[in-house]
């Protein structure tokens with residue numbers, strides 16, 4: 001079985017390409033942002049072994065050519081090393097797959113035992129057959145005899161293990177990624193087959209390259225946005241986990257620009273350049289992450305940037321210059337890594353919670369309170385989630401408070417506004433500013449409204465049954481809720497089921513800027529109005545007011561915000577302005593309600609400014625809705 005061919009046919013081309021490709025991969029993983037999961041080290045080791053294997057392959061052929069005295073020991077040794085490195089790659093490949101499949105220890109042990117046994121068997125057989133000259137060997141004249149080919153047996157055994165893993169636990173890997181792995185394995189196998197048919201061996205190492213390339217592409221690569229220099233948010237979690245495990249402290253800077261945080265909007269070119277410089281010029285080893293269109297987070301290791309406060313100041317200065325140019329609103333949060341947040345790996349929601357509580361166009365330096373407020377946020381979120389899941393309209397965690405409203409015409413309290421509070425086991429009473437924004441953002445607001453409406457209807461029914469004069473009680477509704485198709489149906493049903501007349505209920509809504517909201521709102525309001533429900537325009541005078549649109553909506557009552565009550569107190573001119581606005585509304589048959597009437601002075605001015613209703617601390621702070629009978633009067637009295 002002469003195999004002179006074995007050495008004659010060899011060319012180092014295959015091995016050289018493998019070595020070159022491996023170096024290319026090393027360059028890529030050091031210049032790109034790669035997710036440094038535990039598997040990343042396995043991946044790097046595989047690249048290392050590939051380089052070593054290819055080297056050994058080249059050398060053992062070179063050694064052979066250099067032998068003149070018929071002693072081939074060196075050739076044997078290097079050849080065995082070559083096999084050892086190749087099989088190390090296969091062994092690591094099994095570990096790698098077991099890792100990404102997150103196999104339980106119980107399932108891991110037999111697989112790893114089998115793989116290790118194959119590995120050892122191949123190596124020992126290789127050594128033994130070389131020593132006893134029963135396997136691959138070279139005779140005195142240098143002729144190669146293949147003998148018993150343990151390599152092929154071992155290789156096939158590994159393929160069996162790998163294919164078994166891929167089939168038995170296929171559900172644990174994202175299907176497309178699995179197809180990627182499979183595909184590259186098939187290609188590798190084809191290369192081996194083809195070279196075998198041609199009595200070649202130059203491309204054996206090359207056939208190990210493809211699955212490694214697949215790993216890099218499918219699992220470890222996190223492409224940059226080349227213009228911005230940011231990587232996607234998914235990679236942030238990897239980095240935080242890595243740093244936390246390795247106890248690496250980092251500093252971060254988070255920039256949020258609400259104007260740009262819209263689908264389809266892009267950061268302008270020059271601003272992109274500035275932001276790109278944030279990560280590459282000002283910091284060492286910084287990575288920029290893009291959370292959404294208008295939100296980026298820069299993270300840099302603290303030890304590489306000991307003077308990070310200076311660097312941050314330089315960034316802020318250059319950002320300020322940019323700001324003067326573009327005038328985009330912004331919020332900036334700056335701080336150092338915090339163990340508790342790193343452990344939970346929740347920087348994005350942590351930072352978003354800070355944004356929720358900070359003013360626009362400001363810079364916030366992290367403080368200990370931020371963590372507490374975040375924990376509170378998470379707790380409230382959990383409770384809200386539970387309230388929604390249970391969907392119990394009598395849920396005791398949602399409290400209906402109310403504020404009686406003074407009716408000037410009748411000189412009595414016969415209307416009121418329902419106001420929500422939460423009473424949570426760990427926090428006690430929670431006020432609207434702490435949970436309404438969260439509930440709106442997370443889509444929980446409608447269930448809360450339903451509960452308040454239910455409790456309000458219960459109280460209305462109770463008051464009517466007790467003989468009280470109830471004109472109506474208003475409930476606050478968020479514009480977001482109106483977007484839902486089921487809105488009118490839900491409201492209808494609750495009022496119907498409690499058996500009170502529709503006219504006893506009113507809904508307060510604030511204006512919305514968006515055109516599509518406007519038409520939708522109009523439709524829903526008209527639908528509910530037909531059934532007798534009254535509508536209040538809430539918070540008139542805060543910021544945006546489009547008269548034309550207000551007139552187009554069939555409101556019954558316009559609620560003048562406390563800011564207008566305050567403004568009317570500053571000078572005569574302001575009082576005239578507020579007064580004539582109110583006058584215009586009442587001439588157009590709207591009733592005007594002043595909110596935030598705190599003292600006699602406020603009351604007097606409001607009465608002079610066409611008030612129909614007055615509400616505020618002067619009359620009552622918010623009280624539990626069941627105490628409303630203290631303010632309302634009986635019909636016969």
Ligand code: C2E
Pocket residue numbers: 403418419420421431432433436445449452475476477478538539562595596597598615616617618622
């Ligand atoms: P809003 O609808 O403008 O409610 C009036 C707020 O002004 C209430 O605060 C009330 O306690 C407060 N207030 C009443 N009189 C005075 C006064 O004389 N002086 C001052 N400075 N303030 C006064 P509250 O209860 O904390 O509610 C805050 C906001 O939370 C409400 O503003 C409303 O937008 C929202 N909210 C409350 N309950 C609900 C609800 O059931 N659903 C929804 N969607 N939002 C609610």
Ligand code: CA
Pocket residue numbers: 417476508538
């Ligand atoms: Ca209101």
Ligand code: CA
Pocket residue numbers: 538539559561595
């Ligand atoms: Ca209001």
